[in-house]
Amino acid sequence: MTQTAREIVRLENISKVFGSLTALDDVSVTLRAGEIHALVGENGAGKSTLMNVLYGLLTPTSGRIVVGGEDVTANWNTREAIAHRIGMIHQHFSLVGAHSVLDNIVMPTLKWTDFAPDWNGHRARLAELSETFGFDLPIEKLVDELPVGQRQQVEILKMLYEDAKVLILDEPTAVLTPQQADRLLEMLVKFRDMGYAVVIITHKLEHALELADEISVLRLGRKVAEVRKGDGTISDIARMMVAQDYVPATTRLSTPGKTPIAELSGLTIETDGVRTLDNISLEIRQGEVLGVAGVAGNGQNELADALLGLRPLSEGRIVVGGEDITRHSIGARRKHGLAIVPEDRHERAMVGDLDLAQNMILGYEGEAKFSRYGILREREIQEYCRGCMSEFDVRAPGPETKIGSLSGGNQQKAVIARELSAGPKLIVAHEPSRGLDFAATAYVRGRLVQSAEDGAGVLLLSSDLDELMELSNRVVVMFSGRIVGEIQSGDYSPERFGRLMAGLDAKVDGDTLQDA
Amino acid sequence: MMFLDPDFILSALRTGTPLMLVALGVLVAERAGVLFLGVEGVMLTGAFFGVLGAVYMDDPWAGVLTGTLVGMVAGLITAALVVWLPTDQVVMGLALNIAAIGLTSFLFRLAAGDLSQMTPPLNFTVPESLADNAFFAFLFGVPPLTWLTLVLSVVTSYLLFRSAPGLLLRSVGQDVKAARSAGIDIRVVRTVAMVIVGGLTGLGGAALTVGWVRSFSDDITAGRGFIALAAVYFGRWYPGWTLFGCLLFGIGESVAFRAQMLGGNPHLYLMIPYVLTVAVLALTGRARAPREVGRPYEGN
Numbered sequence: 038m039t040q041t042a043r044e045i046v047r048l049e050n051i052s053k054v055f056g057s058l059t060a061l062d063d064v065s066v067t068l069r070a071g072e073i074h075a076l077v078g079e080n081g082a083g084k085s086t087l088m089n090v091l092y093g094l095l096t097p098t099s100g101r102i103v104v105g106g107e108d109v110t111a112n113w114n115t116r117e118a119i120a121h122r123i124g125m126i127h128q129h130f131s132l133v134g135a136h137s138v139l140d141n142i143v144m145p146t147l148k149w150t151d152f153a154p155d156w157n158g159h160r161a162r163l164a165e166l167s168e169t170f171g172f173d174l175p176i177e178k179l180v181d182e183l184p185v186g187q188r189q190q191v192e193i194l195k196m197l198y199e200d201a202k203v204l205i206l207d208e209p210t211a212v213l214t215p216q217q218a219d220r221l222l223e224m225l226v227k228f229r230d231m232g233y234a235v236v237i238i239t240h241k242l243e244h245a246l247e248l249a250d251e252i253s254v255l256r257l258g259r260k261v262a263e264v265r266k267g268d269g270t271i272s273d274i275a276r277m278m279v280a281q282d283y284v285p286a287t288t289r290l291s292t293p294g295k296t297p298i299a300e301l302s303g304l305t306i307e308t309d310g311v312r313t314l315d316n317i318s319l320e321i322r323q324g325e326v327l328g329v330a331g332v333a334g335n336g337q338n339e340l341a342d343a344l345l346g347l348r349p350l351s352e353g354r355i356v357v358g359g360e361d362i363t364r365h366s367i368g369a370r371r372k373h374g375l376a377i378v379p380e381d382r383h384e385r386a387m388v389g390d391l392d393l394a395q396n397m398i399l400g401y402e403g404e405a406k407f408s409r410y411g412i413l414r415e416r417e418i419q420e421y422c423r424g425c426m427s428e429f430d431v432r433a434p435g436p437e438t439k440i441g442s443l444s445g446g447n448q449q450k451a452v453i454a455r456e457l458s459a460g461p462k463l464i465v466a467h468e469p470s471r472g473l474d475f476a477a478t479a480y481v482r483g484r485l486v487q488s489a490e491d492g493a494g495v496l497l498l499s500s501d502l503d504e505l506m507e508l509s510n511r512v513v514v515m516f517s518g519r520i521v522g523e524i525q526s527g528d529y530s531p532e533r534f535g536r537l538m539a540g541l542d543a544k545v546d547g548d549t550l551q552d553a
Numbered sequence: 554m555m556f557l558d559p560d561f562i563l564s565a566l567r568t569g570t571p572l573m574l575v576a577l578g579v580l581v582a583e584r585a586g587v588l589f590l591g592v593e594g595v596m597l598t599g600a601f602f603g604v605l606g607a608v609y610m611d612d613p614w615a616g617v618l619t620g621t622l623v624g625m626v627a628g629l630i631t632a633a634l635v636v637w638l639p640t641d642q643v644v645m646g647l648a649l650n651i652a653a654i655g656l657t658s659f660l661f662r663l664a665a666g667d668l669s670q671m672t673p674p675l676n677f678t679v680p681e682s683l684a685d686n687a688f689f690a691f692l693f694g695v696p697p698l699t700w701l702t703l704v705l706s707v708v709t710s711y712l713l714f715r716s717a718p719g720l721l722l723r724s725v726g727q728d729v730k731a732a733r734s735a736g737i738d739i740r741v742v743r744t745v746a747m748v749i750v751g752g753l754t755g756l757g758g759a760a761l762t763v764g765w766v767r768s769f770s771d772d773i774t775a776g777r778g779f780i781a782l783a784a785v786y787f788g789r790w791y792p793g794w795t796l797f798g799c800l801l802f803g804i805g806e807s808v809a810f811r812a813q814m815l816g817g818n819p820h821l822y823l824m825i826p827y828v829l830t831v832a833v834l835a836l837t838g839r840a841r842a843p844r845e846v847g848r849p850y851e852g853n
Contacts, residue, residue: 092734093736094733094734114736115733115734115735115736116736117736118736119735119736125734127730127734129730131728131730131731131733131734131735132728132731133723133724133727133728133731133732134727134728134844135727135841135843135844136720136723136724136727140720140724141731143720144720144721144724144731144735145734145735145736147717147720147721148717149717149718149721150717150718151716151717151718152712152716152717152718153715153716154715154716154717154720156715
C-alpha cells in the first residue's frame with residue numbers, strides 16, 4: 038500500500054490509575070492504516086489496559102484519544118469506538134456461546150429500534166464477507182459447538198462485519214496450535230496489505246518482530262521503547278521487557294551439594310493436542326536454587342501447577358527426596374516436603390478474610406501441635422503465629438489481624454513463613470517478589486537463599502532476570518513449554534537470556550523451534 | 554366426561570392466565586440475566602392494586618391498568634436494588650416477597666370496608682344472535698385477559714427471538730462480557746427489562762383477582778409467582794413450553810375445584826396442582842438457564 042502511512046488513531050499521554058495502582062503511566066501510541074503495530078511486554082505491563090482504553094471499556098485517568106484527527110476523549114465508550122470503526126478481540130473471547138455464529142456476528146451492529154431486522158440481508162452480507170476473506174464457518178451453529186480456532190474466526194468476522202478499520206487482537210495466538218497461529222498471522226498480513234490498521238498484543242517476540250511495522254515495548258505501565266521494523270533485535274526487546282538496566286548480581290551462593298533432592302522426568306501436559314508442558318526433565322540438588330526463566334506463558338504456570346498437583350500430568354514422573362510423588366494428592370505432596378509460594382497469593386496462598394494465625398497454619402491445621410481431636414488449640418496457634426511473625430519479620434498488629442488488611446509485602450512474608458516453617462525438601466517459588474517493595478523483596482529473596490543453604494532445593498520461576506541471576510546457581514530457560522537452554526551462574530548475560538527466551542538459540546532433540 | 558366440557562376448559566384457562574402472564578415476565582427477566590425471585594411479591598402487589606383500582610374506579614379494566622402500573626413501579630424498585638446497587642438477587646427477592654405480604658395485608662385492612670364487595674366482572678357478553686351456538690358461546694366465554702395473554706406471548710416471543718432488541722437483550726442475559734464488548738449498557742437494558750417484567754407480573758396479579766376471583770384476601774397468590782418461576786424452568790426459557798407448563802397448573806387447579814364436589818377434605822384436592830408441578834419438574838430433567846441469571850453485574 039502507500040509508503041507514507043495514514044494515521045488513524047493517536048493515543049496521547051494516556052494514564053490509568055486503579056486505586057493505588059498505576060496501570061498506565063503517560064503512554065502514547067500512534068496507529069496507522071496499512072501497518073501492524075505490536076504491543077509487547079510482560080503480564081501486567083499494561084498492554085491490554087491500553088487497548089481497553091482505546092476500545093472504550095476503560096476510561097483513561099488522563100490523556101487524549103484522537104481518532105481520525107478528531108479528539109474523541111470526552112464521552113468515549115465502546116459504542117463510540119465501534120462507530121469509529123475500531124474492533125477488538127479479547128484474549129478470552131467475548132462471544133455468546135449459546136447463540137449462533139450469525140447472531141454473534143450481527144449482534145453488535147443491531148439497533149435497539151430495529152424490530153424487524155433483515156435477517157436474509159445479514160446472511161447474504163456475511164456470506165459475501167466470508168467469501169472475500171476466505172472464511173468457512175457454519176453460521177447457524179452455536180458458538181459453544183465450535184472449536185477454539187473457529188471461535189476466533191467468529192471474533193474476526195465480527196470485527197469485519199462492524200466495518201472496523203482498526204483491528205485489535207489481544208494475545209490471539211495463545212489459544213491456537215502452531216499451524217493455526219501461522220494461518221492467523223498470514224491473515225493479519227493480508228489485512229495490513231488491504232489497508233487495515235492492525236494491533237497485536239503479544240508476548241511472543243518472534244511474532245512481533247516478524248510481523249510488526251512498529252513495536253511498542255511496555256514495562257510496568259510505562260512505554261519503554263518504540264522500535265520500527267528492522268531497528269531492533271529480539272534480544273534487545275526481550276531485555277527491555279524484563280529489565281531496564283542490568284545491575285551485575287551481587288549475591289552468589291556457595292556450591293550446592295551433589296545429592297539430588299528432586300528429580301522431574303519427562304513432565305508433559307497435553308490438552309487438545311497442544312503441549313503446554315513438553316517433556317520437562319530437571320534435577321534439583323540439595324542446597325541449590327534452580328532458576329526458571331522465560332517470557333510469561335511459556336509453560337511456567339503449568340510447571341508450577343503440575344508440581345503442586347493442581348494440573349494432572351499427561352506423562353512424566355516427579356520424585357522428591359527419593360519418593361515418587363506423581364500420584365500423590367496435593368495434601369500428601371505437601372506433607373512429603375513440598376512447599377509452594379504461588380504466583381497469585383490472593384487466589385492460591387491465603388484467605389483474606391481469615392486472620393493471620395489461621396492463615397499461618399492453613400494446610401497444617403491437622404497437626405498435633407495445632408489441633409487435638411479436631412478442635413483447634415487456639416492458644417498454641419497464636420503462640421506459633423507470634424513466633425513466625427518475629428522470625429519472618431511479618432509486621433501486623435497481632436495474630437488476630439485479618440491477613441487481607443496487611444500490605445502485600447507482609448502477606449507474602451506470612452506465606453513464606455508458613456511454607457518454610459514446615460521444613461520442606463523442595464520449595465517451588467513462583468514470582469516470589471512480584472509486586473513487593475524493595476525491602477520486602479530483599480527479605481523474601483534472602484529467606485529463599487537461606488533455605489537453600491540449609492539444605493532444601495529451591496525451584497525459582499521468575500520473569501525478573503535480575504532476580505534469577507542474583508539467586509540462582511543455574512538457570513534453565515523455558516520456551517513454548519520446553520526447556521531450551523541452561524546457563525550456569527558464571528555465564529549469565531541478559532543477551533544470552535534474551536535470545537533463549539525468544540526461542541532463537543533453542544535446539545531441542547535436534548530440531549529448531551522455528552519448525553515447530 | 555366430567556373433566557372435558559367447555560366449562561372445564563374455560564376454568565383451566567381462567568386459572569392458568571395469571572400464571573401465564575407472570576411466567577412471561579419471569580422469562581423476560583431471566584433472558585436479561587436477572588433472577589426475579591421477588592416475582593411472588595410483585596404479583597401479590599399487582600393483585601391487590603388491581604382490586605383497589607377496579608373498586609374505586611368501578612371499572613375492571615381500570616383495575617387491570619392499575620395493577621400493571623403498580624407492577625411496573627415494583628419492577629423499577631427491583632431493578633434499583635438488584636441492578637444498580639447491586640444486592641444479592643436471591644436475598645433481595647425473598648425480602649421483597651415478605652415485604653409485599655406485609656404491605657398488601659396492611660393496606661387491605663385500611664381499605665377493608667370498601668374492598669369487601671366483589672369487583673365488577675371482566676367478561677365478554679355473547680351477542681344474543683350467537684348465544685345458541687355452542688362454539689360461539691365458548692369463544693365469548695374465554696376471558697378477555699386470556700386473549701390478551703395470547704397476544705402478549707406471541708409479541709414477546711417474536712420480540713425475543715426475531716427482533717434486534719430481543720437478540721441484544723438475550724446477549725445481556727447470556728454473556729455480560731460479550732454484550733459490553735458490543736457497546737451495550739447492561740444496567741440500562743436490565744432496568745428497562747425489569748419495568749416491562751414488573752408490568753407483566755402486576756398484570757398477572759390483577760388477572761388473578763380482577764379477572765378471576767374478583768376479590769382480594771391475604772396472600773391470595775399462594776405461591777403462584779414461584780410456580781411461574783418453575784414453569785419457566787419447565788419451558789426451558791422458551792415462551793411456548795412455558796405457557797404450556799402454566800396451563801398444566803391451571804388444569805390441575807380446575808381438577809382440584811371439580812374434585813371437591815366428590816366430598817372429603819378440600820385441602821387435599823387443592824394440593825393437586827402443586828403436586829403436579831413438582832412431578833412435572835422432576836421429570837423435566839436438567840435445563841440450563843441463561844448464563845448470567847443471578848450473577849450481580851458490577852460494571853468495570
